[in-house]
Amino acid sequence: MTAPLTDDEVGKTVVDAEGKELGIVAKVNGSRAYVDPNPSLTEQFMASLGWEGDDEEDYIVTEDMLESVGEEIVLRGEI
Known part of the structure; x- marks a missing residue:
């Protein structure tokens, strides 16, 4: 376990x-990470500052994955 x-x-x-x-990773909420598959430069910059955000295209990754x-x-590999 990680x-x-x-x-x-x-x-x-x-x-x-x-x-x-x-x-x-655009946002973390509990044991879930919201992953942005196509981050814009602005979103990448905001994330590098630790500013969270999420949108409709984000997908969820849980700790067990x-x-x-x-x-x-x-x-x-076995997800």
């Missing part, structure tokens, strides 16, 4: 098990 998700994950890149970039959390967030 460490719990925190607001520190906002702005981190999310990748799949093969390392393919899937988006950035995570392989690791570090400089980037890696999803498990």
Whole structure:
């Protein structure tokens, strides 16, 4: 099990098990991260400042889907 998700994950890149970039964390709410698959430059800048935001195209990643959390967030291969 990985460490719990925190607001520190906002702005981190999310990748799949093969390392393919899937988006950035736009917002964290409890054990869920809202991942923006197509962040604009403005959204990337806001996320780098730790400012949370979400929109309709974001998808949800839960803690049980995570392989690791570090400089980037890696999803498990068997999701």
